Amino acid sequence: MGQGPPLLLVNGYAASGADWDPTFLGGLAGAFEVLCPDNRGFGGSELGAAEGLTIEAMAADLEALLDERGLERLPVVGWSMGGFIAQALALRAPGRVSALALLGTDPGGAAAIPPDSAVWSRLTDHSGTPREQASRLIALLFPSELAPRIDREFGELVATARTQISPQALRAQEAAMEAWHAVEQASPQQPPPVLALHGGRDVVIPASNAGALADRWRGEFDLFPGAGHAVMAQEPQRVATLVRAFLA
Numbered sequence: 001m002g003q004g005p006p007l008l009l010v011n012g013y014a015a016s017g018a019d020w021d022p023t024f025l026g027g028l029a030g031a032f033e034v035l036c037p038d039n040r041g042f043g044g045s046e047l048g049a050a051e052g053l054t055i056e057a058m059a060a061d062l063e064a065l066l067d068e069r070g071l072e073r074l075p076v077v078g079w080s081m082g083g084f085i086a087q088a089l090a091l092r093a094p095g096r097v098s099a100l101a102l103l104g105t106d107p108g109g110a111a112a113i114p115p116d117s118a119v120w121s122r123l124t125d126h127s128g129t130p131r132e133q134a135s136r137l138i139a140l141l142f143p144s145e146l147a148p149r150i151d152r153e154f155g156e157l158v159a160t161a162r163t164q165i166s167p168q169a170l171r172a173q174e175a176a177m178e179a180w181h182a183v184e185q186a187s188p189q190q191p192p193p194v195l196a197l198h199g200g201r202d203v204v205i206p207a208s209n210a211g212a213l214a215d216r217w218r219g220e221f222d223l224f225p226g227a228g229h230a231v232m233a234q235e236p237q238r239v240a241t242l243v244r245a246f247l248a
Contacts, residue, residue, distance in 0.1 A: 001036075002029025006071055007247070008062065009036045012080030012104075013123070013173050014137075014165060016043030021233040027240025028077075031248075037065055039085070041169030053172040055081075055108075055180045059088035066096055075099040075247050079232060080205060081173065084108060084180050087217075091186055099193045100217065101243045104202055104229050106209035107216045109184040113208045123204060124174050126167055134158035141230040143201050187216065194219025195246045197239060199227030 007028060011017060017036035028034050039058055041047030062085065066074070075098050078086030083105025090097040106112035114120075123140055126133070134155045139147045194217035198210035210221035222242065224231050232239045 001025060002032050002034045004032045006069075006074045007032035007034050008066075008074055008076045008086075009034055010062065010076065010078040010082035010085050011036070011039065012078075012082045013177065014042075014162075014170055015082075016161075018043060019161065021230075021236045024232045024236035024240050027237055028243065031244050035065075035069070037062065039082075039173075041166055041172060047166065047169050047172065050168050050172040054176050055084045055088050056092065058085045058176070059092055062089050063093050063096065072096065073098050075101070077101040077103065077243060078105060079103040080105055080229065081177055084177065087185070090192060091188060094188070094190060094192070097192050099247055100195070100219070101246060102194065102196045102213055103239065104198055104205055104231050105196075105213070106181075106205050107185060107212050108180045109182075111185070111212050111216060112181055113206045113212060114181070115204055115206060119203050124170075126170065130159040130162040131155065133162050137162075140204055140228075142228045142234060143226065146228075146234070185216075188218075191217045191219070193246070195243070196221035197231060197242060198223055199229060199231040199234065200225035201227060202229045202231070204229040 011019060017038045020036060025034060038045040040053055040061060073096055076086045076089060083102040086100055090100055122136055135151050138151045138155060142150055196210040196213040196219060198207045200207045200223045207223055210223060214221040224235050227234045
């Protein structure tokens with residue numbers, strides 16, 4: 001969507017390209033042609049062999065997409081697991097990534113600051129009805145005082161989306177994320193400009209990871225003190241404005 005130079009937007013765990021906040025998308029589409037691909041196993045993309053799903057493989061998928069579209073070089077925005085994929089793309093094909101905006105993500109390996117183990121267990125808990133799963137997810141993505149309202153307004157939509165997700169694809173993404181954190185990630189030799197944006201109340205990927213990202217990529221970071229993990233949905237206009245200003 002949108003018009004202008006291309007911008008690649010990479011979504012996170014259990015999300016498709018259709019799941020971005022529309023206000024956030026609109027804020028970016030005012031300056032860019034925004035590409036929102038589906039990661040393997042989600043939306044319109046087939047999973048293929050689940051055991052072959054890694055962060056590196058999903059980055060290779062993005063590189064293939066750029067080849068198919070005839071795009072040599074462009075900025076990339078990645079949220080959460082999508083931030084892992086965006087970093088992997090910049091490492092495997094540094095000439096293709098002109099800038100990185102990393103939202104609510106971490107640098108992987110030993111440099112990453114992990115969440116509480118109970119948070120990871122809740123995030124990857126597939127039990128209960130789709131509606132119960134939706135409430136559990138919303139409570140992790142947003143601060144406690146906002147989550148009940150968001151659950152009332154959007155819980156049914158999230159639940160409907162959950163019914164369309166393959167449990168096999170979810171487990172494959174979970175294994176890919178665990179592998180991303182189990183192996184030390186390479187240091188970029190000539191990093192592109194990097195901006196890390198993070199919700200200060202993020203429980204899924206703690207906010208201290210923003211500084212760790214800035215250190216690894218020799219970039220800059222900014223915090224939204226009252227925001228949770230879904231910072232671009234809680235503060236869509238502010239985040240879009242910062243990303244646009246950075247990429248300009």
